[in-house]
Amino acid sequence: MENNIKIPKTRNGRATFNLIVDTTIDLFYKKGYFKTKIKDITDSAGIAAGTFYLYFPNKLSLYKYILMQFQHDIRRTIAESVSNVKGRFEKEKEGIKTFIQYSLDNPHAYNIIWESLYIDKKLFIDYYDGFAKRYERGLNPSIKDGEMHDVDTELVSYILMGVANFIGLKVLLDLGKNNDDIDEVVEQVMSIIKTGIFKD
Numbered sequence: 001m002e003n004n005i006k007i008p009k010t011r012n013g014r015a016t017f018n019l020i021v022d023t024t025i026d027l028f029y030k031k032g033y034f035k036t037k038i039k040d041i042t043d044s045a046g047i048a049a050g051t052f053y054l055y056f057p058n059k060l061s062l063y064k065y066i067l068m069q070f071q072h073d074i075r076r077t078i079a080e081s082v083s084n085v086k087g088r089f090e091k092e093k094e095g096i097k098t099f100i101q102y103s104l105d106n107p108h109a110y111n112i113i114w115e116s117l118y119i120d121k122k123l124f125i126d127y128y129d130g131f132a133k134r135y136e137r138g139l140n141p142s143i144k145d146g147e148m149h150d151v152d153t154e155l156v157s158y159i160l161m162g163v164a165n166f167i168g169l170k171v172l173l174d175l176g177k178n179n180d181d182i183d184e185v186v187e188q189v190m191s192i193i194k195t196g197i198f199k200d
Contacts, residue, residue, distance in 0.1 A: 004057045005065055017055050019045050021069075024062055029108035033063055033115050064123065067116055070109050071127060075134065077102055088142035089194065096164045097186045103168040110169065132157045163189060 008014050023045040027036045038059055042049050056062040081098040082091040103109065116123040135157035142148040148156075167189055171179045179185065 005061055006055050008055065016047065016051060020047070020052060020055065020062070021066060025066060025108055025112065028063070028066070028112050028115070032111075033059075033119055060119070063112075063116075063119060066112060067123060067127065070106075070113055071130065074099070074102060074109070075131075088139070088145075088147045089190070091138075092160065092193070093186055093190045096160075096167065096189060097182055099164045100168045100171050100182050100186070103172045107172060110172070128158075128161070131161060135161065160193075163193070 008017050020041065024036070024041050027040055027044060031040070036059070038052055039049065041059075041062075042052050056065070078095045078098050082094045085091045085094050113127065114124075116127060132154065136153045139148065139153040139156055143150055143153065167185065170176060171182065171185060
């Protein structure tokens with residue numbers, strides 16, 4: 001396993017491993033990465049210090065594991081939600097709605113993902129670069145199919161990720177108004193994406 005993480009094979013081992021991960025996610029959310037010590041994790045999880053090191057060599061390796069789990073989980077959740085949706089526009093609409101709901105269900109995700117910018121800037125870059133490259137591969141066929149204008153799909157991937165990220169924050173933190181109806185928020189977002197903002 002990357003970063004010398006040892007994934008246990010036994011049921012009890014997996015339970016302890018998951019306990020460490022879940023406890024750490026909660027602590028990183030409440031205290032942040034830098035203020036959370038390994039002792040905080042083991043004390044909160046109710047395990048011996050040595051048990052931590054059976055699976056993780058250090059706190060950074062655990063953080064990287066959690067970050068990648070979020071990335072995989074978000075991608076998988078969105079991919080599943082749009083798998084039976086026809087048309088790129090409708091896929092984008094469903095994808096944004098799914099991301100917003102994911103943010104509401106996992107409010108700690110924003111904190112932990114964005115903290116990577118201060119833990120190791122390369123982690124932050126790799127996280128969003130990886131997302132953008134996969135996004136771009138999904139957008140390219142829509143140009144060939146005539147669903148999208150002939151645009152720079154790399155740039156579009158960042159634009160759409162930005163929309164999802166900040167609309168997600170708006171709803172999660174209840175910024176501004178009209179955040180109660182996710183469907184209505186997404187309908188308005190997609191209407192703006194489709195028709196544009198500025199007049200000729």
